Amino acid sequence: MTAAVPPLPDFAAVLSAAARIAPHAQRTPVLRSRSLDDFAGCELHFKCENLQRVGAFKFRGACNAIFSLDDTAAARGIVTQSSGNHGAAVALASRLxxxxxxxxxxxxxxxxxxxxxxxxxxxxxxxxxxxxxRVAAADALVARTGGHPVHPFDDSDVIAGQGTVALELLRSEPDLDALLAPVGGGGLLSGCALTARTLRPDLEIWGAEPAGAADAHASLQENRCITDMTAHTICDGLRGHLAPRTLALLQRHIDGILVIDDDAVVEAMRLLWERLKLVVEPSGAIAFAAVLRHRDRFAGRRIGIVISGGNVDLDTLPWQAQA
Amino acid sequence: MTAAVPPLPDFAAVLSAAARIAPHAQRTPVLRSRSLDDFAGCELHFKCENLQRVGAFKFRGACNAIFSLDDTAAARGIVTQSSGNHGAAVALASRLxxxxxxxxxxxxxxxxxxxxxxxxxxxxxxxxxxxxxRVAAADALVARTGGHPVHPFDDSDVIAGQGTVALELLRSEPDLDALLAPVGGGGLLSGCALTARTLRPDLEIWGAEPAGAADAHASLQENRCITDMTAHTICDGLRGHLAPRTLALLQRHIDGILVIDDDAVVEAMRLLWERLKLVVEPSGAIAFAAVLRHRDRFAGRRIGIVISGGNVDLDTLPWQAQA
Incomplete structure (x- = not known):
């Protein structure tokens, strides 16, 4: 059963988002490490959204959605549901x-x-x-307060905001051969995919998804949003399911989704901490893990990797919990 | 007893070092965090030498010293003694x-x-x-092999190399009010001080030193190199003592040394991990700790902070060991 697809954001919406969020969002750096290049056997360009405000790319989409509202709508307040980074992003953008x-x-x-x-x-x-x-509680709040709902990913303004990650990355590194980003609900990946496909039609675009929450991979195979899987993964930011908007954009623009097990995520995360000196959360390390697990595919090429977030409980690190 | 001071590097030596190491060293980013600015009550500009090659500023000095040698001298090999980052820096620069x-x-x-x-x-x-x-073993190796000794800090080429940290920082942030850097043997602080004093005669320049290894603070008070203190600090990179060169440069150029206890270092280190999303070693966090412990002095001002390194054993973090 294919639901009707709501209107999708386009590249112009990404450009508008970039201008709208510029006064508020960080233009995050693209970092490199020669030792990780040697280790991975390719040329890695890390777009560091863990250095974004609230420690994740989510601030871009929330900021774009909330600053797109007219004053009357905004004044009624913002409502969302989130297990983490999107909630912080909505909280900060609302405060601003x-x-x-x-x-x-x-x-x-x-x-x-x-x-x-x-x-x-x-x-x-x-x-x-x-x-x-989550959805029921958010819907009830919207009904009761008249607040504006900002969905974590099934929202054109949010998707357009996330697309600014790829816009900045490809403007600073125009010669990439491939781009990898994590996929949970698909807001980041779909926004980046529509942006990258416009700027660089020949670019390879891959999602990276945890094996314990591989609903996006299955959804693309079955051409429908699979929403009844239960997630079992350390990647707490990637437990969402695709929505009609993100499914449609991924179907149109990406080359595929690489499914990665949690052990590989933890190994990649630790490598990023050790060699890149960055605090990266599990979800934020999965695209790098995908490059390491698919060495042959990426060997010798110029790879853009989105490090999506860095919000970790520093008291319990996954390599210690495993010991 | 004041020993004769050997020739000191000058600003021209720092400029030469910058050109010499440019093909090899990272031009490290200067990162900011609005949440840390709010927390500290001032405007913080972090020069991220934890993102330097080998994970510490030490690569700059070692690279400058080793690439300054003529081919005949270099071919006999390099000898050094180090408890850590300088050793890695010499190893990599020699390989290059x-x-x-x-x-x-x-x-x-x-x-x-x-x-x-x-x-x-x-x-x-x-x-x-x-x-x-350490000195005896290194001297014996030099005598036996004819190798060239590269001291971790008592070496004009090393000091000039470390000075490129301040050169880059002040070129990118010319309006700072104060600059803080850690001090162990004093190579980083003295190189940065001579550079900063030349570029910005009015800039405040402070060292930050662990309370359990406060020999530099005492040496400046007594106008002599105190070398018989035993260090007790978590800052493993700051256990060295000043040498005549570094003492002379610090006497001439800095405003003072702020002595910081280990608890404050661990607290600052954790804040940098949490908010700046950077892996910073204890020695690398002490300048930020000094700003937090001397809030009134730095309130409302533009502060440059050198994060000197990020090489940490990720299995045992200091806030966990304390629990």
Whole structure:
């Protein structure tokens, strides 16, 4: 059953987003490491969205969506549901816009991410840890308060905002051969894919998805949004399911999704900490893990990798938990 | 007893060093964090030498010294003694120059740093964990092999190389009010001080030194190199003592040394990991700790902070060991 696809953002929307968020968002650096190049056997260009405000690319989309609203709509406040980085992004962007935000958070969300949401001044509403409960709680809040819902990825303004990651990366590194980004709900990957496909029609574009939450891979194979999988992965930011918008954009623009197990993610994450000296969360390391697990495909080529976030509980690191 | 001061490097030597190391060294980014600015109450500009090759500023000085040698001298090989980052820096710079390196390492040096030295292809010679044993072992190697000694800081070429940190920082941020850098043997601080004083005579220049190894602070008070203190600090990179060259430059150029206890270092280190998303070693966090401990002095001002290195054993983090 293919649902009707809502209007999709285009490249012009990404350019508008770039201008809209410029006063607020970081233009994140693209870092390189000769020792990681040697290790991976290719030329790696890391777009460091862990250095973005709130520590993740999510700020771009939330900022674009919230600053796109007219004053009357914005004044009624913002509502969202998120297990982490998107919630913090909505909280900060709302504060910058000067409007209230309410974030529905499922039980079990990482404490460090909850702390950030509260720290940026949003009201937190807890719910059961299922996507259905999250959506129901957010819908109820919207109905009750008249607040504007900003979905983590099924929102054209959010997708266009995330696309600015690829816009900046390809403007600074125009000669890449391939681009890899993580995929959960698909906002980052679809925004980057539509941007990269416009700027560089010949560029390879890959998603990287945890084996324990490989619904996007399955959704692309079956040409429908699979939303009934239960996620089991250390990548807490990649547990979402595709929505009609993101599925449509991925179908159109990407070369494929590489499915990566958690052990490879932890290994890649540790390498990024050791060699690149960056604090990267598991979800943020998966695109690099995909390059390491598919060495032959990327050997000798110029690869852009999106490090999507760096919000980690520093008291319990995954390589220590495994010991 | 004041020893005769050997010839000191000048600003021209720093400019020469910058040109000499440019093909090999990273031009490291200057990162900012609005949340850390709010937290510290001033405007922070972090010069990220943890993103330098080998993960520390030490590569600059070693590279300058080793590439300054003529071919005949270089071919006899390089000898040094180091508990860590300088050893790795000499190992890598020697490999790039295509000459052998031998590094004397005291027992008890961090495993992660030893691994790096070996990884870059240097020969490791172990010795007892005293400065006397290190110097004696290095001297014996120089006598036996005819190798060229590259002291970690008591070397004009090394000091000039470290000065390129301040050169890059002040070229990118010309309006700083103050500059802070860690001080162990004083190579980084003295090179940065002579550079900064030339470019910006009115700039405040401060060192930051661990309370458990505050020999530089005492040496400046007594106008002599105090070399008989035993260090007790988590800052393994800051256990060295000043040498005549570095003492002379610090006497001439800096405003003072701020002495910081280890608890403050660990707190600052964790903040840098959490908010700046950077892996920073304890020694690399001490200048930021000094800003936090001397809030009133730096309030509302534009502060340059050198993050000197990021080589940490990721299995045992100091805030976990304390728990």
């Amino acid at each position: 816009r000067g409007v209230p935000a309410t974030v529905v958070v499922p039980e079990g969300a990482p404490a460090v991410k909850l702390k950030a949401i509260a720290g940026y001044g949003a009201t937190i509403v807890r719910c059961a840890p299922t996507m259905a409960a | 120059r295509g000459v052998p390196a031998t590094v004397v390492v005291p027992e008890g040096a961090p495993a992660v740093k030893l691994k790096a030295i070996a990884g870059y292809g240097a020969t490791i010679v172990r010795c007892a964990p005293t400065m006397a044993a």
